[in-house]
Amino acid sequence: MRAKRKAPVRSPSAQRVKATATYEIAEAAKLLGTHRNTVRRWLKDGLRPLDNRRPILIHGTDLKAFLAMRREGRRHRCGPGEFFCFKCRVPRRPLGGMADLHPRTDKVIALVGLCERCETAMHRTVRHADLPKLAAILDLGPMAPERLNECSDAKANGDFKEG
Numbered sequence: 001m002r003a004k005r006k007a008p009v010r011s012p013s014a015q016r017v018k019a020t021a022t023y024e025i026a027e028a029a030k031l032l033g034t035h036r037n038t039v040r041r042w043l044k045d046g047l048r049p050l051d052n053r054r055p056i057l058i059h060g061t062d063l064k065a066f067l068a069m070r071r072e073g074r075r076h077r078c079g080p081g082e083f084f085c086f087k088c089r090v091p092r093r094p095l096g097g098m099a100d101l102h103p104r105t106d107k108v109i110a111l112v113g114l115c116e117r118c119e120t121a122m123h124r125t126v127r128h129a130d131l132p133k134l135a136a137i138l139d140l141g142p143m144a145p146e147r148l149n150e151c152s153d154a155k156a157n158g159d160f161k162e163g
Ligand SMILES: [Zn+2]
Pocket: 085, 086, 087, 088, 089, 092, 115, 116, 117, 118, 119, 120
């Protein structure tokens, strides 16, 4: 007889996630036998919510992809200027050495680049503090909030008046 014990979970089973379903944080946590806070952390680490509305919903496809990425990511460490490509299943440099910045929280920023080999979008979460280092090896753009503000200010201050 097998005792019903929690086996040491190497990685939460992505098999249980249905690609066609959407999950609330609590549902996803229960399904994967993990804590809600873990799922919240995943959201900060790059797991994509369905939209910005509450309650937060996560699409099964995104959840599966994220879990697969974590599993692979542990096996292959990305170098400083590399991203993990889902499709190639290895770390890759982004196309043209370019990555776009998408702020997530006060502390972290998501970087998005295209795989130089297959042009699949690749995501990576980095700390603000690491940006100067990354800027030295990658061409980061297009958004720095300050810069965007400058642009709109410049426009507003220009001779844009009518009559
Ligand atoms: Zn690729």
